[in-house]
Amino acid sequence: MREVWIVGVGMTPFGKLPEYGVRELAEEAVFNALKDAGARPGDIQIAYCGTEAMAADTPMLPGQIALEQAGITGIPITNIANACGSGSNAVREAWLALQTGLYDVALAVGVEKLTTPHPDQFHVLSRLGGADLMLEGSMGFFPPGVFSMAAIKHMDTYGTTREQIAQVAVKNNYNGSLNEKAHYRKTVTLEQVLNSRPVSYPLNVLDCCPISDGCAAVILCGADVAKRFSGEAVRLLAASHKSGTYKDDPELNADTTRRSAQEAYEMAGVGPEDIDLAEVHDCFTFAEIQHYEDLGFCKKGEGGPFVEQGHADIHGKVAVNPSGGLLAKGHPLGATGPGQVNEVVQQLRGRCGKRQVPGARIGMTHNGGGFRHGDTGIVACFILEKMA
Amino acid sequence: MQEARRGVLVDSKFFARREDGTVEVVGSRCRKCGRVYFPRKRACMDCMLWDEVDEVPLSKRGSLVSFSVSRDPLRGFPIPYAFGYVMLPEGIMLYSLFTDCEPYEETLKIGMEMEMVIDYMMTDRFENDIICYKFRPVSAAGQEKSS
Numbered sequence: 001m002r003e004v005w006i007v008g009v010g011m012t013p014f015g016k017l018p019e020y021g022v023r024e025l026a027e028e029a030v031f032n033a034l035k036d037a038g039a040r041p042g043d044i045q046i047a048y049c050g051t052e053a054m055a056a057d058t059p060m061l062p063g064q065i066a067l068e069q070a071g072i073t074g075i076p077i078t079n080i081a082n083a084c085g086s087g088s089n090a091v092r093e094a095w096l097a098l099q100t101g102l103y104d105v106a107l108a109v110g111v112e113k114l115t116t117p118h119p120d121q122f123h124v125l126s127r128l129g130g131a132d133l134m135l136e137g138s139m140g141f142f143p144p145g146v147f148s149m150a151a152i153k154h155m156d157t158y159g160t161t162r163e164q165i166a167q168v169a170v171k172n173n174y175n176g177s178l179n180e181k182a183h184y185r186k187t188v189t190l191e192q193v194l195n196s197r198p199v200s201y202p203l204n205v206l207d208c209c210p211i212s213d214g215c216a217a218v219i220l221c222g223a224d225v226a227k228r229f230s231g232e233a234v235r236l237l238a239a240s241h242k243s244g245t246y247k248d249d250p251e252l253n254a255d256t257t258r259r260s261a262q263e264a265y266e267m268a269g270v271g272p273e274d275i276d277l278a279e280v281h282d283c284f285t286f287a288e289i290q291h292y293e294d295l296g297f298c299k300k301g302e303g304g305p306f307v308e309q310g311h312a313d314i315h316g317k318v319a320v321n322p323s324g325g326l327l328a329k330g331h332p333l334g335a336t337g338p339g340q341v342n343e344v345v346q347q348l349r350g351r352c353g354k355r356q357v358p359g360a361r362i363g364m365t366h367n368g369g370g371f372r373h374g375d376t377g378i379v380a381c382f383i384l385e386k387m388a
Numbered sequence: 389m390q391e392a393r394r395g396v397l398v399d400s401k402f403f404a405r406r407e408d409g410t411v412e413v414v415g416s417r418c419r420k421c422g423r424v425y426f427p428r429k430r431a432c433m434d435c436m437l438w439d440e441v442d443e444v445p446l447s448k449r450g451s452l453v454s455f456s457v458s459r460d461p462l463r464g465f466p467i468p469y470a471f472g473y474v475m476l477p478e479g480i481m482l483y484s485l486f487t488d489c490e491p492y493e494e495t496l497k498i499g500m501e502m503e504m505v506i507d508y509m510m511t512d513r514f515e516n517d518i519i520c521y522k523f524r525p526v527s528a529a530g531q532e533k534s535s
Contacts, residue, residue, distance in 0.1 A: 140469055149473065201492070
């Protein structure tokens with residue numbers, strides 16, 4: 001397998017960004033990534049754009065339109081719409097393109113414009129419902145529901161407490177308060193989470209991530225050509241992508257994250273005990289508790305105590321979502337995965353200031369997308385390593 | 389068994405309409421291996437057979453897998469509403485709305501026996517009454533319908 005390095009990352013702030021359209025978002029993130037790599041638009045040989053294309057101004061060819069703004073034209077550009085995992089799929093397809101040997105330098109970009117004050121905003125929000133609108137979405141299913149049901153089942157089976165679930169929001173909002181790119185930059189208390197507006201029992205509004213505007217970009221290349229670039233490189237040890245299996249499992253214990261993590265660990269030759277930090281898909285507080293278990297950071301059923309005892313804090317066993325995660329950093333669907341890669345790269349470079357994970361050498365991303373029948377539509381996991 | 393209120397079915401693929409005007413939730417069963425699919429399919433992908441399926445009514449009782457209660461006003465549903473999964477004896481985990489069990493948070497318990505009813509779901513923006521299947525605790529049988 002060809003060794004692949006990440007030589008440049010860049011992103012916009014995540015949040016409500018009324019002054020940005022899709023073009024302006026991509027311009028800023030791609031410019032920052034090129035600058036970071038010491039590259040120019042003409043160095044990019046193939047590009048992938050992860051986006052659900054919710055914006056009114058770019059319903060088709062969002063990648064072609066957005067990248068034209070960033071000076072990247074003519075090369076193969078492919079758009080990927082895989083719900084909230086679209087951007088991680090862009091990173092993985094870029095990695096695959098480098099593995100073929102046909103290309104040496106690839107760009108993965110994720111972009112989303114979700115807060116447009118447009119008459120279609122209701123349509124945008126309703127599209128964020130169940131991915132399978134026929135079966136679930138037509139009967140009142142909505143994203144917090146899948147994790148609420150899983151939370152109730154987990155509380156019933158393992159004795160996980162409401163307070164342990166809420167602690168995820170306290171932790172991630174604290175981390176987000178240290179991140180100048182985050183959508184929310186205020187700490188919250190346990191009481192505030194528990195007393196916030198009910199959304200989907202037992203989860204409240206502070207258990208839910210916001211929908212955000214934003215863009216993040218990643219430049220990857222074969223290690224054999226990396227000397228072309230001046231950006232501080234990080235090794236991409238593993239890139240895994242799996243889809244759901246939608247089993248009729250009354251334990252609500254879908255294995256999509258476990259299968260993807262397993263593949264990533266095997267590819268990287270590391271185990272969960274080697275991971276110093278992980279950016280995981282905390283679209284809802286309870287989701288992060290599930291991910292601790294499925295990524296192997298703790299045993300099944302022990303995710304609640306894991307966060308309660310501080311093991312997921314920046315100074316804990318595994319720093320989980322030091323960026324603030326989806327809960328605080330924000331969730332611009334397609335930009336979320338490349339945004340996670342941005343954070344892990346900058347952590348491994350030691351450039352994260354007050355939220356820096358001390359001594360970080362190996363980092364992981366976990367990005368999910370879409371829901372169907374108690375399962376996640378897609379999961380992508382990456383493992384990255386600091387240069388010795 | 390249930391009297392369907394006049395209205396539009398939430399999705400005609402889920403139901404079969406009987407001569408007496410009532411509707412039933414149906415799936416498809418492979419004639420060879422007996423696997424039941426919901427929503428119904430024309431193929432059995434295990435046996436690679438096409439149109440070798442029979443329409444079968446789904447079981448009307450099952451056990452509650454898990455649930456939640458939505459207070460999100462965006463879906464056009466009267467809030468709060470309860471929803472979740474019910475495990476049917478034929479191995480199908482069915483997504484459903486729940487009725488006749490308010491206050492939901494106190495009444496609904498994982499593993500409790502539930503039974504299916506055909507019920508009003510919501511009125512859409514074209515003033516259609518939308519009809520769907522729902523489940524309720526078996527212990528609620530015989531009580532007056534709340535909606």
